[in-house]
Amino acid sequence: MVILKRIADDWPVVKGDYTVGNPESRIVVVTLASSIESNPEACLWGTCKTENLGAEKLITNIVSNSNIRFVLLCGGESRGHLSGHTILKLHKNGVDGKGRIIGSEGAIPFVENIPRIAIQRFRNQVEVIDCIGETDSEVLGNIVDTYKDKRDAYNEEPVLVTSKSRKKKTLPPVSSDNGDMFISDEFVIDTETGMIFKA
Structure with a gap:
């Protein structure tokens, strides 16, 4: 029996405005533009205020940990950027030939610094839970409790994303x-x- 590696070395691989909880947890919580007290049972918990670089960091950290199967979007949207809306569209539709997130109404909805294979892996690996606007810690904690152990880890080793050099x-x-x-x-x-x- 082959035992797959589940988490990349030095994970999370990209720094950001987040708290690391339980790396074995199946759920990441993205509070968009809101600061909401974190729950240690989530794998990662933090903001994502931009629909381009913020989304790229999120994808990079998710695909480098095969334990992650769910992304909970909550909190208030970042005005103009619409990062939550954009993550939903990215997950559903992917990107076009120029890296534009199909269907996004954000100001700069382009994924330019990570390869297509990482975007496809993100789309295959996780399910996105849309609770945009929800800020109640108790409600969010209940969702984390429901999903933290749900499903097996993704059945492929982590993907390490290297930024495209510009x-x-x-x-x-x-x-x-x-x-x-x-x-x-x-x-x-x-x-x-x-x-x-x-x-």
């Missing part, structure tokens, strides 16, 4: 003339640099 671009000189997206009548943003200017 070449540093030489950015053009910036000025208010570079703004290519209006935020309001008063401000524009240069989407390449992320800088905001008065219109």
Whole structure:
């Protein structure tokens, strides 16, 4: 009988705004933009405020621990980013050829730094429980208790994700003339640099 490795060395492999609970637990709790007291029976418990880098970190830590089978989304959404909505769409629909999360209404719904194989593994490995908006610790604790031992671990070894290396671009000189997206009548943003200017 072959015994599969369940947890990657030095797990969790990506740092973030979370608390590590029981690495053998089957459930991760994502409190989106809310700070909610953690439950030690969850594998990981923490926020995810952005729909791109936050989602990438979440996926990376999940696929590197085969014990994780459920992701509980709770707490309030991060305004504009809609990270909870985006994680639901990513799980359901995946990404298109350009890395855009299909169906997401978030501001920057792109997964660019992790390979497609990690996204597919995430979609296969876990079930997402949608409790977006719920902040009651007792309610969330009951959900953790229900799912912490549910199902066997995923029947494949952990996947270690290495970020795609990105070449540093030489950015053009910036000025208010570079703004290519209006935020309001008063401000524009240069989407390449992320800088905001008065219109």
